[in-house]
Structure formats: C-alpha cells, structure tokens
Amino acid sequence: MKIIMLGAPGAGKGTQAKMIAAKYGIPHVSTGDIFRANIKNGTELGKKAKTYMDAGQLVPDSLTVDLLIDRISQDDCANGYVLDGFPRTIPQAQCLEDALAARGESVDYAINVEVPDSNIVNRMGGRRACVTCGATYHIVHIPPKKEGICDKCGSGLILRDDDKPETVQNRLKVYHEQTQPLIDFYSKKGVLKEVDGTQEMNAVFEDIVKILGA
Numbered sequence: 001m002k003i004i005m006l007g008a009p010g011a012g013k014g015t016q017a018k019m020i021a022a023k024y025g026i027p028h029v030s031t032g033d034i035f036r037a038n039i040k041n042g043t044e045l046g047k048k049a050k051t052y053m054d055a056g057q058l059v060p061d062s063l064t065v066d067l068l069i070d071r072i073s074q075d076d077c078a079n080g081y082v083l084d085g086f087p088r089t090i091p092q093a094q095c096l097e098d099a100l101a102a103r104g105e106s107v108d109y110a111i112n113v114e115v116p117d118s119n120i121v122n123r124m125g126g127r128r129a130c131v132t133c134g135a136t137y138h139i140v141h142i143p144p145k146k147e148g149i150c151d152k153c154g155s156g157l158i159l160r161d162d163d164k165p166e167t168v169q170n171r172l173k174v175y176h177e178q179t180q181p182l183i184d185f186y187s188k189k190g191v192l193k194e195v196d197g198t199q200e201m202n203a204v205f206e207d208i209v210k211i212l213g214a
C-alpha cells in the first residue's frame with residue numbers, strides 16, 4: 001500500500017502517518033524528519049537544508065527528490081510506505097510518478113488532512129517534538145505523560161525552530177502556493193481521499209481506516 005499524506009503544515013500529517021505505519025506495518029517516510037536528523041547530525045545536507053527550513057521555504061528539489069527515491073527503493077519499502085511531507089511540489093509529484101511507473105507501480109491513496117489556517121498557528125505553538133525518535137506531542141491536545149520528556153524513548157522534547165509564529169505564516173503561504181495544487185493533481189489521478197483534520201486525533205484516524213480498510 002503506497003500512501004501519500006497531504007495537508008498544510010500542522011494539519012496532523014505526521015501524527016496520522018505514524019498511526020498508519022503502526023497499524024499497517026509499513027514504514028513512515030518523512031522528508032522533514034530526514035532533514036531534521038541530518039541537521040542534528042551536522043551533515044552537509046543538514047547544513048544546506050537548515051537555511052531553507054528556518055525561513056519556512058522549501059528545500060530545493062535537487063536536494064530532496066533523489067533522497068526520497070533512494071529511501072523508497074530500500075527493502076523495507078517493498079510492501080509499501082506512507083509518505084509524509086513528500087511530494088510538496090508538482091515537479092516532485094511528477095518525479096515520483098515517473099520513478100514508480102518505471103517499476104510498474106503507482107500511488108494507491110493520497111489522503112488530504114484538511115485543517116483551516118486559523119487552527120494551524122495555535123497547533124504549532126503547542127507542538128513539542130522528540131529529535132531522537134521523532135514522536136510528536138501537543139502541550140494541550142496530546143501531552144506527554146511527563147512534561148518535556150518523550151513517552152517513547154525518554155529524551156527531551158523541543159519546540160521546532162520553524163514553529164515560530166512568523167515562520168509558520170510563511171510555511172502556510174508556501175503551502176498554498178506550491179503544495180495545495182497537488183490536491184487537484186491526485187484528484188485527477190482518482191486517488192485523492194479527504195478527511196476532516198479538525199477532529200480529535202483518534203477520530204481522524206478512524207476516518208482514515210475507513211478509507212484504507214481494516
């Protein structure tokens with residue numbers, strides 16, 4: 001099962017992608033997480049990506065596409081995967097289509113998690129993330145058991161550098177200009193599914209399971 005998560009920054013793509021990955025036993029592949037791991041490890045890729053991410057801009061396709069295609073070519077992706085944060089532009093979606101078509105494959109579902117901009121800024125300010133294992137929390141909606149500590153691995157939680165209100169506004173602008181057109185792209189391919197992302201996290205997941213099948 002090859003699934004793409006679509007939605008604005010903070011819509012809950014990562015939250016839902018992790019739940020899908022756990023239930024269906026497929027890898028969760030997040031380009032944002034891959035970049036953040038590279039930043040944490042001080043790699044060349046991380047240094048390049050950070051300047052764009054901190055400004056709320058997209059990392060150039062030249063740094064993103066090959067990385068993603070390599071990742072989904074690994075053995076653990078043989079039975080499918082859930083992509084979170086990729087594709088983000090029409091050229092990225094086209095590269096993915098071409099790479100899959102070369103293997104006789106295609107995307108099965110593009111799930112758009114719909115949340116209006118007015119809800120987003122509030123969600124982002126409350127987000128806390130674990131840089132060690134990638135788990136995400138919200139200080140009000142989805143709090144960790146112990147404040148500032150990851151339930152899953154015990155590491156400290158951080159506020160992402162790009163979750164400052166002014167950067168969030170820029171990410172939303174970039175989303176509307178460059179990523180929202182993908183909704184139409186996947187609708188035309190007949191694989192688009194929409195879910196109401198303003199519901200509580202488990203209700204959103206129930207709607208996704210109805211689409212994917214138990």
Ligand code: AP5
Pocket residue numbers: 007008009010011012013014015016031032033035052053056057058059060061064084085086087088092123124126127128136137138139141142162171197198199200201202204
């Ligand atoms: P990325 O890491 O992909 O960030 P994003 O798309 O901006 O999305 P977020 O991770 O911020 O939000 P999310 O939808 O995953 O929401 P979450 O589940 O955390 O990308 C970061 C940057 O990397 C980009 O800006 C770009 O620079 C670069 N990049 C990455 N991929 C790229 C690509 N392909 N091309 C170019 N550049 C790329 O939820 C948000 C918060 O809400 C959390 O606190 C969560 O706990 C809470 N929450 C979740 N669901 C609910 C709910 N139902 N109710 C209440 N709260 C909820």
Ligand code: MG
Pocket residue numbers: 013014015030032084
């Ligand atoms: Mg995310």
